[in-house]
Amino acid sequence: VIALWSRLRRRSDTRVIIIFLLVLVGLIIISPQAALSPIQVLGSLSISGLIALGLTVVIVQGAFDLSVGATATLAGILAVKLSDHSFALGLAGALVCGLVIGVVNGCLVVNFGINSFIATIASMTAIQGVAYVLTNSQPVTGKDVSASITFISSVVWFLTPEMLIFLGMLLVIHLLLSRTQVGRDFYAVGGDREAARAAGIPIGLRTFQGFVICGMLAALAGWVTAIQSASASPEEVPGVALVGITAVVVGGASLKGGTGTALGSAIGAAMLAWVATTFNGAGISTTLQDLTDGGILLIVVLASRSGAKAPIALRLRAWLAARKGVMRWQ
Amino acid sequence: VDLDVLGQVDQQVADRGPRAYFVLYEHGVYFLLLIIAVVAALFVQTFATSGNIKALLVSIAIEGLVAIGMTFVVISGSFVDLSVVGTVALSSVLSLQIAPHNVVLAILAGVGAGAGVGLVNGVIISRGGNPVLVTLAVQTVLSGIDLGLNGGNAVLGNPHGALQNFASGSVLSVPNLVIVFFVVALVGQVVLRQTQFGFDLYMVGANSSAARVAGVAVRRVLVGAFVISGVLAGLAGVLAGAYGNEADSNVGTGYDFWALTAVVVGGTSLFGGRGNVGRTVAGVLLIGIIDNVMILENLSVNWQPIVMGALIAIMVGLDVMLARRKL
Numbered sequence: 001v002i003a004l005w006s007r008l009r010r011r012s013d014t015r016v017i018i019i020f021l022l023v024l025v026g027l028i029i030i031s032p033q034a035a036l037s038p039i040q041v042l043g044s045l046s047i048s049g050l051i052a053l054g055l056t057v058v059i060v061q062g063a064f065d066l067s068v069g070a071t072a073t074l075a076g077i078l079a080v081k082l083s084d085h086s087f088a089l090g091l092a093g094a095l096v097c098g099l100v101i102g103v104v105n106g107c108l109v110v111n112f113g114i115n116s117f118i119a120t121i122a123s124m125t126a127i128q129g130v131a132y133v134l135t136n137s138q139p140v141t142g143k144d145v146s147a148s149i150t151f152i153s154s155v156v157w158f159l160t161p162e163m164l165i166f167l168g169m170l171l172v173i174h175l176l177l178s179r180t181q182v183g184r185d186f187y188a189v190g191g192d193r194e195a196a197r198a199a200g201i202p203i204g205l206r207t208f209q210g211f212v213i214c215g216m217l218a219a220l221a222g223w224v225t226a227i228q229s230a231s232a233s234p235e236e237v238p239g240v241a242l243v244g245i246t247a248v249v250v251g252g253a254s255l256k257g258g259t260g261t262a263l264g265s266a267i268g269a270a271m272l273a274w275v276a277t278t279f280n281g282a283g284i285s286t287t288l289q290d291l292t293d294g295g296i297l298l299i300v301v302l303a304s305r306s307g308a309k310a311p312i313a314l315r316l317r318a319w320l321a322a323r324k325g326v327m328r329w330q
Numbered sequence: 331v332d333l334d335v336l337g338q339v340d341q342q343v344a345d346r347g348p349r350a351y352f353v354l355y356e357h358g359v360y361f362l363l364l365i366i367a368v369v370a371a372l373f374v375q376t377f378a379t380s381g382n383i384k385a386l387l388v389s390i391a392i393e394g395l396v397a398i399g400m401t402f403v404v405i406s407g408s409f410v411d412l413s414v415v416g417t418v419a420l421s422s423v424l425s426l427q428i429a430p431h432n433v434v435l436a437i438l439a440g441v442g443a444g445a446g447v448g449l450v451n452g453v454i455i456s457r458g459g460n461p462v463l464v465t466l467a468v469q470t471v472l473s474g475i476d477l478g479l480n481g482g483n484a485v486l487g488n489p490h491g492a493l494q495n496f497a498s499g500s501v502l503s504v505p506n507l508v509i510v511f512f513v514v515a516l517v518g519q520v521v522l523r524q525t526q527f528g529f530d531l532y533m534v535g536a537n538s539s540a541a542r543v544a545g546v547a548v549r550r551v552l553v554g555a556f557v558i559s560g561v562l563a564g565l566a567g568v569l570a571g572a573y574g575n576e577a578d579s580n581v582g583t584g585y586d587f588w589a590l591t592a593v594v595v596g597g598t599s600l601f602g603g604r605g606n607v608g609r610t611v612a613g614v615l616l617i618g619i620i621d622n623v624m625i626l627e628n629l630s631v632n633w634q635p636i637v638m639g640a641l642i643a644i645m646v647g648l649d650v651m652l653a654r655r656k657l
Contacts, residue, residue: 064462112647117409117462118600122646125587126639132632242470245463255460290474297467301459 016252016264020271027274031282039158040281045273046166047072047221051240052247052269053173053262054217058210059248060177062190062257063109063116065214069240070127071101072222076232077131077140079223083230084143087151091223098219101127102212109211110204131234142230151227162224169217174262176213186210190257246297247272255301272296359597359612366616370623377626384505390618391507392566392573394611396582397589398511398518399562401610404593405522406555407535407602408461414563414589416472417447418582421567423476425493426485426577433492437568444564445557447472452553469586476579484578487571497572507569514562518607527554536603591638592617594645601649617641 028036051068058065075094083090101123108119142148151161159167177183185206188196197203226232251268253260272293279289371378396414403411421440428436447468454464487494499506522528530551533541542548566585571577596613598605620637 066462108643108647113650114643114646115409115600118646119643121410121587121590122639122642124639125591125635125642129633129635129637129639132635133630136630137632242466245466255463285478287474287478290470290477294467294470294472294474297463297470298454301463301467302454 016250016267019250020267023271024274027278031278033281037277037281041270041274041277042163043160044277045270046162047225048240048243048247048273049166049266049269050169050217050221050224051244052251052265053169054214054221055244055248056251056253056260056262056265057173057177057186058116058214059245059253059255060186060190060257060260061207061210062193062255063207063210064120064245065105065211065218066117066120066241067101067105067124067127068214068218068221068244070124070131071098071215071218072225072240073232073234074101074127074131074134075219075222076226077135077234079226080140080142080230080232081134083148083227087148090227094219094223094226095216098216098222099212100215101219102215103208105215106208106211110208128234135232135234137234139231139233139235148227148230162228165220165224169220170262170266173213173217177262182206182209187258190259192258242293242297243269243272246293246300249300250296359595359609359616363612363616363619366619370619374623374626377623382622382626384503384508386618386622387508387511388505389621390614391505391511392570393585393588394511394592394614394618395514395562395566395569396559396585397592397610397614398515398607399559400589400593401518401596401598401605401607402522402531402555402558403461404590404598404600405535405602405605406531406552407538408455408552408555409600410462410465410586410590411451411556411559411563412462412465412586413447413451413468413472414559414566415582415584415586416469416476417444417560417563418567418570418585419476419577419579420444420447420472420479421564422571422577422581423479423485423579425568426487426571426575427480429491429493429572430488436493440568440571441561441564444560444562444567446560447563448557448560449553451560452556455556456549456552473579479579482579484576485571487575487577489575491572493568493572494575497569507573510565510569512611514565515607515611518558521558522606527551531555532603534602587635587638587642588617591642594642594649597645597649599649600646 051072055065055068075097078097079090079094081090082093105116105120105123108114108123109116112119114122154161156164177186185196185201188199188201189203189206193203222232247268248260248265249255249268250271251260251264251266253264275292275296276289279292376382396418400411400414403409421443424443425436425440428439451461451465451468455461496506501509522531530541530546531554533544533546534548534551538548541551563582563585567577567581570581574581592613593605593610594600594613595616596605596609596611598609598613617638621634624634624637625631
């Protein structure tokens with residue numbers, strides 16, 4: 001048991017799971033009825049989880065994508081519009097939209113050398129504008145909703161389609177990051193750029209691929225949202241990027257790049273979804289929800305900032321060791 | 331290498347390349363502003379009327395204040411202050427609620443709230459927090475607070491209160507808001523160019539570790555930059571509430587990108603250490619004219635975000651390419 005524990009301790013995911021369990025206990029104390037509805041949580045997790053998975057691929061490389069929310073919005077609008085012709089066309093349109101946005105973001109960051117924060121702020125503004133122009137600022141609704149009803153109501157065991165999509169993508173991204181050369185390159189680029197360059201890794205290409213994957217997953221999330229309600233609104237969905245980034249960072253990724261796993265991000269997203277679901281169920285106001293979302297991100301950013309002090313446990317151990325040393329000298 | 335204040339590097343670049351290219355690079359935004367203004371005056375019929383110019387200036391004054399504050403943040407090398415949206419809403423609601431009791435207190439509350447937000451941002455960021463994420467988190471917290479203020483209802487002010495009269499009034503047919511904007515711009519420029527704080531700000535933005543070695547209190551300078559941004563966002567909120575005579579959590583929506591675009595279009599470098607308030611004023615006027623012409627020509631307002639996003643991308647791309655050529 002001790003050997004197993006020491007092996008588990010070395011994995012960053014373990015720490016995330018422990019935090020997750022602690023938060024869960026806290027939530028159950030707040031409101032047992034609202035906290036104990038895992039199916040609802042899994043349902044609301046799918047969309048933010050997809051976005052968090054995409055962001056993981058980018059953040060692992062030390063880059064960022066703030067345009068995921070706008071991408072999901074635009075992809076949802078295209079999906080609703082194209083689904084009038086055919087269901088498959090809607091999905092294809094959304095994915096192509098994500099692909100194009102990923103390519104544009106990648107070009108801005110790789111070819112023009114623009115900082116990824118600023119580049120994606122710019123593309124976010126522009127994408128939002130395209131969404132407004134396409135819909136003339138009005139919500140769009142699908143004409144033929146039969147296909148999307150069939151889609152929603154097809155349930156395997158207790159898993160709805162969006163949960164299946166999320167779990168499938170979790171598996172894909174997990175395998176990509178942990179089992180393939182491309183995935184290892186992603187970590188290398190984020191960990192030490194110069195070393196990665198010296199090792200002959202095509203840094204630009206990898207960053208490009210990261211943005212394309214992120215864009216397509218965000219578009220997939222937008223498609224799922226749009227299909228669920230057979231409608232889409234050009235209004236900016238506030239907090240999509242925020243929840244995604246928070247999930248990834250809570251999941252153990254460093255903002256400097258080089259660390260983070262698909263599983264960790266999924267657990268981070270699950271934690272946030274669980275908090276949101278419980279708060280909703282317990283009738284806690286959106287004010288408090290915004291406060292907790294912002295607070296969580298603030299704490300996480302504080303904890304992961306550059307030059308941050310070691311965790312309290314480590315500091316305590318170092319202090320004790322130092323004391324022991326002093327006492328021995330005396 | 332990028333010490334704008336010293337001007338030596340710029341001089342070297344000037345010696346290296348053709349003079350005309352250098353002038354165009356250094357002062358491009360002013361030429362662009364001039365060209366666009368002349369084109370608009372020639373081809374858009376109602377553009378060059380005193381009524382339209384006045385409306386244009388009033389429409390940019392409030393967001394322009396936010397852009398002036400954002401200039402300090404960008405010069406310090408911290409990219410952007412995303413929390414201005416929540417700050418504007420917070421201070422507009424606070425000031426409109428307090429205004430019927432005491433006008434001075436109302437202004438102080440609005441500006442003070444902004445200073446407080448700036449202080450929080452600055453303290454965390456100066457200790458190594460990522461500026462984009464910290465201000466995003468603070469923005470989320472603020473939007474929560476804003477939604478809870480006044481029970482989520484819009485605050486309606488007294489249309490004939492002192493604040494409201496000031497915001498809609500004018501001196502010698504120059505609107506008060508426009509006067510405030512230009513006075514603040516002037517003060518900002520003086521602070522940047524004539525004070526120790528301004529000098530330190532350029533040093534920190536150009537190379538913060540070199541500045542630390544040179545004895546600059548880097549953390550204090552960063553806090554100062556964010557407090558200035560917060561204070562000006564607070565002032566913008568007070569004026570926005572007074573001018574519209576209505577305040578809710580949506581007052582500041584979009585101000586962050588608007589201000590960032592103005593700063594970047596003006597040519598203040600996102601790498602930090604270069605730029606000034608004059609450039610931002612030019613950027614603000616440029617965007618104001620583009621918006622105004624789009625409205626006069628009956629282009630759908632939906633196109634506005636596309637134009638803004640494209641402008642940011644083009645200007646930052648240009649900035650990066652020029653920086654590469656220079657180094």
